[in-house]
Amino acid sequence: xxxxxxxxxxxxxxxxxxxxxxxxxxxxxxxxxxxxxxxxxxxxxxxxxxxxxxxxxxxxxxxxxxxxxxxxxxxxxxxxxxxxxxxxxxxxxxxxxxxxxxxxxxxxxxxxxxxxxxxxxxxxxxxxxxxxxxxxxxxxxxxxx
Amino acid sequence: xxxxxxxxxxxxxxxxxxxxxxxxxxxxxxxxxxxxxxxxxxxxxxxxxxxxxxxxxxxxxxxxxxxxxxxxxxxxxxxxxxxxxxxxxxxxxxxxxxxxxxxxxxxxxxxxxxxxxxxxxxxxxxxxxxxxxxxxxxxxxxxxxxxxxxxxxxxxxxxxxxxxxxxxxxxxxxxxxxxxxxxxxxxxxxxxxxxxxxxxxxxxxxxxxxxxxxxxxxxxxxxxxxxxxxxxxxxxxxxxxxxxxxxxxxxxxxxxxxxxxxxxxxxxxxxxxxxxxxxxxxxxxxxxxxxxxxxxxxxxxxxxxxxxxxxxxxxxxxxxxxxxxxxxxxxxxxxxxxxxxxxxxxxxxxxxxxxxxxxxxxxxxxxxxxxxxxxxxxxxxxxxxxxxxxxxxxxxxxxxxxxxxxxxxxxxxxxxxxxxxxxxxxxxxxxxxxxxxxxxxxxxxxxxxxxxxxxxxxxxxxxxxxxxxxxxxxxxxxxxxxxxxxxxxxxxxxx
Numbered sequence: 316x317x318x319x320x321x322x323x324x325x326x327x328x329x330x331x332x333x334x335x336x337x338x339x340x341x342x343x344x345x346x347x348x349x350x351x352x353x354x355x356x357x358x359x360x361x362x363x364x365x366x367x368x369x370x371x372x373x374x375x376x377x378x379x380x381x382x383x384x385x386x387x388x389x390x391x392x393x394x395x396x397x398x399x400x401x402x403x404x405x406x407x408x409x410x411x412x413x414x415x416x417x418x419x420x421x422x423x424x425x426x427x428x429x430x431x432x433x434x435x436x437x438x439x440x441x442x443x444x445x446x447x448x449x450x451x452x453x454x455x456x457x458x459x460x
Numbered sequence: 461x462x463x464x465x466x467x468x469x470x471x472x473x474x475x476x477x478x479x480x481x482x483x484x485x486x487x488x489x490x491x492x493x494x495x496x497x498x499x500x501x502x503x504x505x506x507x508x509x510x511x512x513x514x515x516x517x518x519x520x521x522x523x524x525x526x527x528x529x530x531x532x533x534x535x536x537x538x539x540x541x542x543x544x545x546x547x548x549x550x551x552x553x554x555x556x557x558x559x560x561x562x563x564x565x566x567x568x569x570x571x572x573x574x575x576x577x578x579x580x581x582x583x584x585x586x587x588x589x590x591x592x593x594x595x596x597x598x599x600x601x602x603x604x605x606x607x608x609x610x611x612x613x614x615x616x617x618x619x620x621x622x623x624x625x626x627x628x629x630x631x632x633x634x635x636x637x638x639x640x641x642x643x644x645x646x647x648x649x650x651x652x653x654x655x656x657x658x659x660x661x662x663x664x665x666x667x668x669x670x671x672x673x674x675x676x677x678x679x680x681x682x683x684x685x686x687x688x689x690x691x692x693x694x695x696x697x698x699x700x701x702x703x704x705x706x707x708x709x710x711x712x713x714x715x716x717x718x719x720x721x722x723x724x725x726x727x728x729x730x731x732x733x734x735x736x737x738x739x740x741x742x743x744x745x746x747x748x749x750x751x752x753x754x755x756x757x758x759x760x761x762x763x764x765x766x767x768x769x770x771x772x773x774x775x776x777x778x779x780x781x782x783x784x785x786x787x788x789x790x791x792x793x794x795x796x797x798x799x800x801x802x803x804x805x806x807x808x809x810x811x812x813x814x815x816x817x818x819x820x821x822x823x824x825x826x827x828x829x830x831x832x833x834x835x836x837x838x839x840x841x842x843x844x845x846x847x848x849x850x851x852x853x854x855x856x857x858x859x860x861x862x863x864x865x866x867x868x869x870x871x872x873x874x875x876x877x878x879x880x881x882x883x884x885x886x887x888x889x890x891x892x893x894x895x896x897x898x899x900x901x902x903x904x905x906x907x908x909x910x911x912x913x914x915x916x917x918x919x920x921x922x923x924x925x926x927x928x929x930x931x932x933x934x935x936x937x938x939x940x941x942x943x944x945x946x947x948x949x950x951x952x953x954x955x
Contacts, residue, residue, distance in 0.1 A: 319890075319891065323887055324629065327629065338651060347645060352650060352651075366625050366626065387682055391678060395677065395678060395681060395858060396879065402872075415855055415856065418855040419855060423851070432855075440863060444863060450870070453872070
């Protein structure tokens with residue numbers, strides 16, 4: 316049995332219990348405001364405890380899950396999070412376009428595809444979202460406020 | 461009444477009304493194909509364009525676009541594993557495994573046919589029920605709505621194929637997360653931690669995008685492979701799409717049951733249409749001879765949510781038009797659009813504008829059929845996306861997801877929450893927790909709390925003793941216990 320399989324429900328339990336404790340001790344919510352979250356939170360905690368107990372009891376007896384997802388690569392995750400940095404540094408229109416250019420090239424795609432995707436991104440963000448649909452995507456870098 | 465029906469049909473043949481529908485359809489399809497932009501967003505975007513339009517023209521424009529949005533959402537759910545909007549999350553469960561197995565064409569065909577016919581079913585039902593629905597809908601008060609919403613959550617355990625307890629944890633966590641921010645009854649901000657963003661609680665779009673889109677994008681980026689594995693790739697042809705469409709006629713029981721579930725849930729004021737596809741999916745699974753195979757690419761798992769999802773739209777129009785009470789969040793916005801167009805839905809609406817009510821049903825029916833046909837034409841092109849290598853597709857999808865998440869509320873913090881919920885989605889996927897269950901719990905959590913408070917205030921602690929409430933509880937228990945009857949009987953005998 317993987318430790319993570321137990322740690323995850325334990326983390327959910329800790330999250331729900333902490334929120335309930337903060338609500339009761341720090342915010343001191345009225346019964347009307349707190350009753351329903353309390354019921355839901357206690358249900359989460361009880362189910363997590365039941366799951367953890369069941370895992371300990373079934374230790375070593377469970378079969379591996381069919382169709383388990385492939386392992387995560389650090390490089391793949393880093394490419395994902397890099398988009399947040401691009402958007403923060405350059406805004407949604409130019410940040411997204413430059414991210415596509417850099418990420419696609421960095422992953423071995425041709426210049427033609429990378430530049431094309433980048434140009435289409437500019438057309439979609441600027442033309443479709445900002446001009447046609449009227450969505451106020453930030454043109455300026457987010458760090459400029 | 462027949463005169464009103466004929467008058468509505470005549471008005472729809474007006475070239476301006478037809479042009480408005482034909483304009484709304486492609487706009488709806490485009491919005492539906494963009495992850496994160498839902499039917500609500502579509503109506504919100506398009507309402508400003510209806511200023512100054514005659515009521516019927518404005519209705520034709522909005523309803524045609526609205527009908528088309530869910531078709532786009534189904535496509536992204538099946539082909540990319542990214543639900544266009546919340547109800548499409550139920551389609552992901554079997555639709556995406558079919559794509560991975562090289563059966564995308566079949567799944568798309570089944571979804572389009574089920575959507576089109578389901579939408580038609582809902583609209584015909586709407587047209588039939590409009591004159592007689594008032595006393596039935598009015599008999600459902602807050603206790604009944606509370607139990608209906610709870611029943612939706614209870615089906616989560618059924619949806620969770622391998623571990624019902626994990627499904628329940630996900631559902632309960634979804635409800636708990638939905639209770640952050642202002643309390644619906646007394647306006648107290650709960651668990652907001654001094655962060656202004658949290659005064660309104662967690663948002664639906666970042667949660668949905670994070671839970672469903674991010675794990676798939678990460679998997680594509682990590683593996684670099686296309687969505688459809690090369691070894692499983694069958695030649696994709698229109699024949700495959702047609703075969704998928706014909707599969708709907710091979711499963712008439714699943715189709716009609718799902719349509720009925722969708723229409724009935726859609727009619728319940730305030731319950732919210734998001735429940736319908738999940739309940740229909742659970743019903744299809746329960747009544748199947750091989751329920752264990754659901755989740756691995758069963759075509760009934762695509763037909764059921766798609767048929768119910770579109771059938772519910774006709775049903776949701778019933779309380780919106782007849783009572784002025786929206787049947788779902790999208791219908792709440794549509795109610796606003798009616799008022800913008802100078803119409804006041806409610807009991808008097810049916811007396812004064814019965815022809816418009818029939819016209820709305822016909823527009824929705826036309827929108828469902830026409831958008832399915834348009835998607836059918838586009839499907840072969842869209843399926844090619846599944847052959848694009850993962851490391852090229854993932855960054856493009858990620859950018860679309862981020863823009864879609866941002867544009868829902870124009871808030872950059874939503875983008876951060878997509879990453880946060882993405883982490884949660886990845887962990888849930890790895891440890892076998894039911895992500896649709898969490899999303900459904902989140903969608904229904906606030907509704908359940910509101911109906912509970914109203915029920916207790918209005919009927920006291922014994923609010924569950926109303927006859928219709930007892931019937932709903934009994935049916936829910938029966939549905940949940942029936943598949944496990946052998947296990948329960950065995951346990952009972954061993955004692």
